[in-house]
Amino acid sequence: MSSQQEGESIRCLVAKVGLDGHDRGAHVVSRAFRDAGFEVIYSGLHKSPEEIVQAAVQEDVDVLGISILSGAHDTLVPKVMDGLAEYGAKEDTLVLVGGVIPEEDRPELKEAGVAAIFGPGTSIQETVEFVRENAPRR
Amino acid sequence: MSGDESDRPTQSLSDDDRALLEDLLAGKHRALARVISKIEDRSPGYRALVSELYSHTGEADVIGITGSPGAGKSTLVDKLAETYRERGETVGIIAIDPSSPFSGGAVLGDRIRMASTVGDMDVFVRSMSARGTLGGLSTATADAVKAMDAFGKDKIIIETVGAGQNEIDIVRTADTVAVLVPPGSGDDVQTLKAGILEIADIFVVNKADRDGADRTVQELREMINLGEDGGAGPGAGAGHHGVGATTESEKPNAGADEDDSDGDADDSWRPPIVETVATTGDGVADFVDELAAHRDYLVDSGTLADNARQRYAEEIRTHLREDVHALLEEQLERAGGVDDLAEAVRRGETDPYSIVDDVLEPVEACVGDLETDLADGERGDRGDE
Numbered sequence: 001m002s003s004q005q006e007g008e009s010i011r012c013l014v015a016k017v018g019l020d021g022h023d024r025g026a027h028v029v030s031r032a033f034r035d036a037g038f039e040v041i042y043s044g045l046h047k048s049p050e051e052i053v054q055a056a057v058q059e060d061v062d063v064l065g066i067s068i069l070s071g072a073h074d075t076l077v078p079k080v081m082d083g084l085a086e087y088g089a090k091e092d093t094l095v096l097v098g099g100v101i102p103e104e105d106r107p108e109l110k111e112a113g114v115a116a117i118f119g120p121g122t123s124i125q126e127t128v129e130f131v132r133e134n135a136p137r138r
Numbered sequence: 139m140s141g142d143e144s145d146r147p148t149q150s151l152s153d154d155d156r157a158l159l160e161d162l163l164a165g166k167h168r169a170l171a172r173v174i175s176k177i178e179d180r181s182p183g184y185r186a187l188v189s190e191l192y193s194h195t196g197e198a199d200v201i202g203i204t205g206s207p208g209a210g211k212s213t214l215v216d217k218l219a220e221t222y223r224e225r226g227e228t229v230g231i232i233a234i235d236p237s238s239p240f241s242g243g244a245v246l247g248d249r250i251r252m253a254s255t256v257g258d259m260d261v262f263v264r265s266m267s268a269r270g271t272l273g274g275l276s277t278a279t280a281d282a283v284k285a286m287d288a289f290g291k292d293k294i295i296i297e298t299v300g301a302g303q304n305e306i307d308i309v310r311t312a313d314t315v316a317v318l319v320p321p322g323s324g325d326d327v328q329t330l331k332a333g334i335l336e337i338a339d340i341f342v343v344n345k346a347d348r349d350g351a352d353r354t355v356q357e358l359r360e361m362i363n364l365g366e367d368g369g370a371g372p373g374a375g376a377g378h379h380g381v382g383a384t385t386e387s388e389k390p391n392a393g394a395d396e397d398d399s400d401g402d403a404d405d406s407w408r409p410p411i412v413e414t415v416a417t418t419g420d421g422v423a424d425f426v427d428e429l430a431a432h433r434d435y436l437v438d439s440g441t442l443a444d445n446a447r448q449r450y451a452e453e454i455r456t457h458l459r460e461d462v463h464a465l466l467e468e469q470l471e472r473a474g475g476v477d478d479l480a481e482a483v484r485r486g487e488t489d490p491y492s493i494v495d496d497v498l499e500p501v502e503a504c505v506g507d508l509e510t511d512l513a514d515g516e517r518g519d520r521g522d523e
Contacts, residue, residue, distance in 0.1 A: 008181070009243075035243055037241040038243050040244065042245060054256060057167055088168055
């Protein structure tokens, strides 16, 4: 029984939304989350906001990490947030955005309900700590 | 584990869980997702919740799909789901991936390959990991199947890597088990080995467009024939539904719940071999037909009822084992904790056998007293005479 891991495990969806085709960062984050003991569901490339919402709801994830490099964050991220709200999942999902997000776009994303934005150069440890401290307890 | 002890005697639902159950039965996806999380987390009250689900289950066909990594399971499951959806049926998928024995973490990647059905909420895909438990996963999976069944899914597909005993337990929660065998997966000795091949109701040679597919089909066919000829004795092909035993007396077993176990083996199921190319969808229709044929066989032969009974028996045993295990852990704690006891053995002060006798003595005494209580009470009723 000592080997048995009881209770909750932090579940994360690492999502690539939109057209950008670079997911090395998403892979690195997925692996780091796995090594931190989280359960990671990786969406794969080129997902639409609807697909991300479907996965987040069905998998009942605590954390949704959206990786985006294409610059389309200002249209895609709010769509994801609206979709989560539609299923009543917005309130208790910790949404993070990682990627290249210009400083001036950040307030708007925060406004939409994004908890944190991790730009280039963020240490992976920082991200893991943030999830540990802020993942919703249900 | 001791956390859910408090609600065990009454099995009563909290108000929140009652609302959750109602939402699930009303077809709300988020409620289904949340119930499965509770099952996975074994969060307080999950037992009462699952108990309530049982009376709403029994409608779904449960299909288990297993096979070695890279056999193409996820892609085939995706195409299977697509086919069922085209026929107007709703689908639940439970995709199981291993978790790290070191960090407990997991990357659950099967969802990526289920692209045909994204955007369609009537395909409900849920990824599960082992969370470091042996045996616990099959319980959680069986309970998650109950949740999807109660939700109203017509077909429930369990997909797992066929790597070991744990996975075999999981696919056994399915009515029909399909084993994927990729071409060139070994010589004929490989197919004689015990284990995963014995649990197959249907063999699928996926990637049938590759070299070696014909040979693999041939080897499987020989193996199945061997099973038919060689397995004449009773109990041969144990895991399987009584392969062998050929009597001519054709009496259709319509009654379905007679107790003549093994008596209805005359028309036994012979696992068919289906060739598919999951990436293109070739052969998937044949596969669906064979799944339906096996389902018909199960119903007509009464095997479905037999299997369900066996499965529930196994569930009861598993739950009992888990609960007893938890009780024993508490007892061990009361006796000073396993570390101290182990240290006492190391110092040569005692030995494991004596410790076990000591720890179990009060438990045995209690069980001895209980025996009469249980026998008196009516079955299914909590005995208050």
